[in-house]
Amino acid sequence: MKKKIVIAGAGEIGLDLAKVLTAEKHDVTIIERDDDAKKAARELNVRLVEGNATSSSKLREAGVAKADFMIAVTSDDGANMLASMAANKMGCGKVIGRIREMELSGGDCPLEASDLGMDVKIHPEEEAANEIVMLLKRTVASDIVEVADGSLQVIGIRLPGDAPVIGQTIRWFDEHHPEIDFNVIALNRKGNTLMAKGDHKLLKDDQLFALARNNDIAKLIETTGRKETNIDDILIAGGSGVGEMIIHKITSDPELSKRDWNIKLLEPNEDRANQLANRFPNVRVLHGEPTNPDILAVEGIGDMDAFLAVTDDEESNIISCLMAKHLGVQKTVALISKKEYIPISQTIGLDAAVNTKLAASNEIHRHVRGTTVKSITSLHGITADIIEMKVSAGSKVDGKAIKKVSFPGGAVVGAIWSGEASTAEIVTGNSIMKAGDQVMLFAQANYLDRLSDLFQGS
Incomplete structure (x- = not known):
């Protein structure tokens, strides 16, 4: 059913949402004051209200009072909270707001979403951190998505040239492994998405996407010739937002916290590095640029099991991951915001890429849906x-x-x-x-x- 949706903020997440929601035939209005962002919004099939999303008059002009949803995704937490509270008071059907600061979004925060005028708080950075932590649990995976409330997983696996399934059809793969409950659902072949058919042959470097029960994932991975290993030594590049959350989640996860972790954190900002060193006394916090090969060499990057590049500079993330891979790191993960970089990352040697925009879009789609469509989740690098x-x-x-x-x-x-x-x-x-x-x-x-x-x- 067509819905009226107001989006506060035409940044990367706001624009990406607008594209998706207009493609689904919803009536979308964007509130934005920045000239460059307004220019980008005008290229979409949306109504644009020029001004500040915290302005009551601009919210009224956007039709918030009669909107089914108001989604506040500006880069300013304060603006998102004010816009959400105003929209709630005006009678908007449902208010979804983005909060970046851990102090305002984490479990320790005393404020509920309703205290901020929101029905739902979203935290794309936390969603990205959750995805990266899942990837640490499955070392071979390029993608992991939980479905059916976590009872099943969709996993992406890149097929090596010596995989036993190379040259065989998907039908053969299924018939020769009756002991595993799984379905191949798609292939990414040289950047092209193939919806799985029984007669599709599996080729070297195909990225195979399969659905399986959680307790069958390890067996499924073995059939592809890949082998899972434990990740214990990690170097994280970038200590703001996602990097900090990853450390918090690793050290508090019931399964992961049992391991004997060796975590190093490389942070370009010296003041921030000192703050993180005080917060995480069991983590070796370093000050320096992640693209500096001398720092990586001194810290023994080649002996690390995983390198996670999660700075705010996605080009730096890609470059540092490639350097780490060249130096022998087993698994590299880059945080990327531009969707256009995802297919490139798949072909130049990155093991996995995590996209904050996809994380936000997936989370919001869980709420902006009809009675028939219950959720929509996007994967990296496939259409x-x-x-x-x-x-x-x-x-x-x-x-x-x-x-x-x-x-x-x-x-x-x-x-x-x-x-x-x-x-x-x-x-x-x-x-x-x-x-x-x-x-x-x-x-x-x-x-x-x-x-x-x-x-x-x-």
Whole structure:
């Protein structure tokens, strides 16, 4: 159903959201005061209100009082809070606000989202940190996304030339591993997305995306010729935002905190480095530039298990990861904000790239959705999304076996569950979709309307 959405802030996240939401046929208004950002907003199919999002008159001009959603994603936490509180008072249907400071968004913060006028607080940097920590748990993975409330995972794995599956079809792969409950859902081949078909052959350097139960992921990885190893020695480049959160999550995670970690943190700002050294006494905090090869060499970068480049300079992140990989680091992860860099990162040797804009977009999509589309999650470097939809009674798929339905754009169904997500079933062609079921599909976003039509009741 078409919704009226007001976005405060036309920065990278605001513009990215506007592109996605207008593509889904929503009515989008952007409030922005910066000249360059306004110029970028004018290139989109949106209504632009010029001015400050904290201004009551500008919020009224944007139609916040009658909006279904107001999404405050400026770069200023204070502005986001003020705009959210005003929108809430004006009667906006639902208010989503971005908060960057850990003190205002973490579990230790005494303020609830409602205290800030928000129905939902989002923290893209924290989402990115969560993703990086998951990647540390799965050393071979280029991508990890939890679905069905975490009972299943979609994992991205790059196939080496000596993988046993090279030259075999996806159908062969499935038939020769009946002991593993999994579905191959897509391939990224030289930057092109292939929706999985049984007769697709697997080639060297393909990035394979598969859905599996959590306890089958390790076995699935072994079938590709890759081997998981523990990551214990980590060098993190960048101590603001994401870097600080990664350390906090590693040291507080019930599983990860049991390991004997050796964590080093490289921070370009000397004052910030001193602050972090005081906060994390068990972390070796260094002051210096992550692109300085002398510093990396002195700190024995080649002996580290992982190098995480999470500074605010994405070009620096890419370069330092390439240097670290050249020096022998097992796993490199770069924080990237420009989507355009993601496909490049896949081809030049980075093991994984994490995108804060995708993290924000995915989180907001969990809330800006209809009764049929339950969530949309994007992956890095491919032009398809993980989409969770609900089967409506009397819909075109109600009571139908998957193999009997012609899904648009080659969309692939991965799993079905009813009631508790822990009951999720990884599907076969004979699996039946029934009213009330949740269905996980892998599909290209431009087919969302046609997919929704299949799942909506008559």
